[in-house]
């Protein structure tokens with residue numbers, strides 16, 4: 001898209017996020033098959049009951065949308081091995097300049113801090129060179145592992161959206177968290193690595209749980 005920088009791979013240590021390419025569909029498909037049970041509770045579903053697109057069609061759609069500046073779709077790799085995805089969607093430019101970030105990691109790589117690092121890398125790119133102002137992450141209240149990710153990174157709790165996203169066959173409430181550019185002048189990754197994340201930003205008040 002005009003005026004926006006190229007989307008390039010980003011890395012910290014053993015963790016790399018690289019823009020999805022058409023040829024990634026085989027690795028993605030194998031990983032989704034392998035993690036079917038692991039992911040089912042947290043995956044979006046079609047409210048009309050249509051089956052999800054196959055991996056090849058999904059990757060083609062994401063690559064096209066990325067070329068149009070509508071999404072940022074990354075493969076996450078650990079030591080070069082495909083480990084999951086981070087996707088920035090619902091991008092609004094102009095006066096909103098906001099987007100939503102979603103993620104998953106293969107069960108084989110869970111608990112290693114892969115997604116906090118990958119999310120920080122992508123958010124820093126989106127709020128920096130990509131010039132967005134705000135990044136949002138919405139999570140089902142039951143998803144304790146994902147709530148830990150926003151706690152670790154200090155995304156700020158904003159509220160609860162009722163029956164917000166169709167997940168695992170039902171409209172599900174979501175807790176929403178965000179950061180704006182001014183909150184992280186040093187960057188999300190640097191704040192995470194230096195242990196300067198605000199301790200209670202992601203706390204969810206009792207009334208919203």
Ligand SMILES: CC(C)(COP(=O)(O)OP(=O)(O)OC[C@H]1O[C@@H](n2cnc3c(N)ncnc32)[C@H](O)[C@@H]1OP(=O)(O)O)[C@@H](O)C(=O)NCCC(=O)NCCS
Pocket residue numbers: 038039042103104105106109110111112113114115116138139140143144145146147148149152
């Ligand atoms: C949520 C998710 C992305 C976290 O990614 P991650 O890279 O494992 O993140 P972390 O390493 O920081 O671990 C986060 C928490 O997961 C939990 N966890 C750790 N190892 C785990 C394992 N083997 N299995 C399940 N949960 C585990 C722990 O509570 C951990 O918090 P802690 O570090 O304070 O102990 C990952 O669990 C996942 O992909 N889950 C399925 C899909 C999903 O929920 N996507 C997000 C929808 S909003």
